[in-house]
Amino acid sequence: MLRLLKYDLKRDMFMLLGGGAAIVLLLLAIEIGGRYWSMEADVRFVLTVLTYFFAGCGMLVIVCTSFRKNIGSTSRRLLPVHSWTYIASAGLYALLTGICLLVLGIGQLFYYWQSGLWEELKGLGAVNIKGLEWLTPPLIWLGIPFTLLWAVILGLSALFLAITLTESLRVKARSLVGVFLFFAMGSLLSWIENAFFGGRGTQAIPGIRVESQSVMDLRIQGLDAGWAAFVFEAVVVVLCIWLTIKLIDRRVQIK
């Protein structure tokens, strides 16, 4: 698993380093350039959050592309490793890149706190944290990372299943089928969690939702998910991984 990851990182090294440097430069440009051009603190904050959002999306794309390449590549599939190793190494890849982004984000938050920007943003109403009201501080610090990690595991297991299914099909519009499957799974999961668990769940897989929102909220979903929703999501994860392994073993086309 770690050896696979080593070669994934070697393959994507230039893209990761270049992407990382671009994110840091963009964040510096927003903060330093923004002050220079007298940009309001809330505007800078929104741009910063958007940068992190797109960086996260970019990292997800890199991880998914790496997974797709690995399961369809002759050189990787000839290796004496179990099929779950491809899933685990891609998960680890996501975790690693996610941690790098998280460290960068924590550094920025620390800067916000130290410089008094955080209080200023709260005063302006630009930051509106929801979903933490009922938690005490120790639970917050344990709950947030766990919920984030769980959301990543759930989201990635569904994504990997959609990618594997896409790579197993022999039809022209197979990418569209994969995208449809992913959102259909999200919608179904969301519907089940709403119907049976009162909407309590991480909702890590995006379903089709129409939402109108004019203020940027930091909404921490899933911290109050409850055991039933958690067990249900765990079953979904296991099912997705099992299906992905079966498809890799039996159906994925090797290029």
Next chain:
Amino acid sequence: MVPLLELQSVSKAYGKKTALLDLSLSVEPGRIVGLLGSNGSGKSTLMQIAAGLLHPDSGSVRIRGQLPGVRTKAAVSFMPDRPQFESWMSIGDALDFQRDFFADYDADKARRMLDFMKLSRRDKAVSLSKGMGERLQLTLALSRKASLYLLDEPIGGVDPVARDHILDALVEFYEEESSVVVSTHLISDIERIFDEIVMIQGGSVIMQGDAEQLRMASGKSIDQLFKEVYAEC
């Protein structure tokens, strides 16, 4: 003795197109087997099934008595008919990749093969010519001390000089207690190394036997025999 490779009634289809049909085959240790057939006869599908890259629709495949899986992949060295290395790799990276994943990788043999093939670890794998690329593919496959080597079209599309060099390397560096299955449709250049031949057409075996015995019995070379057999098909 347990055969190194045993296929029993193996069939495989891609949609409506049949690639292998009720094919049975057995390869004993210490043999160089020529898997001969025209384009589209099912050679590559057979190789990929034996390498564990494809699953047959029916029938059974055993490598040293085991079903294809992680253990058999560790015992089989497969040279596919397309680049085995990744586009970002240098020759050194491609060899390190083999070293990191296969316990039977032989660094000394790999070094000797690089010298023999006139390859440099620093060169980018994708920048190699077709002939040099085939040399690298063979180096990657033979740098392991595997039980079974599966070489899919090792001399396809390379010039006669490179062909001879590749065949010399194959004879020089394969492990004698192992078996080698070489698929090809370019027979005249390569038939000298075969102990046994298997001719397939339409996914089925149409002729099989000891190469020398077939030559003696027919009074023809394997290449002539091949042309005769396929003219009839």
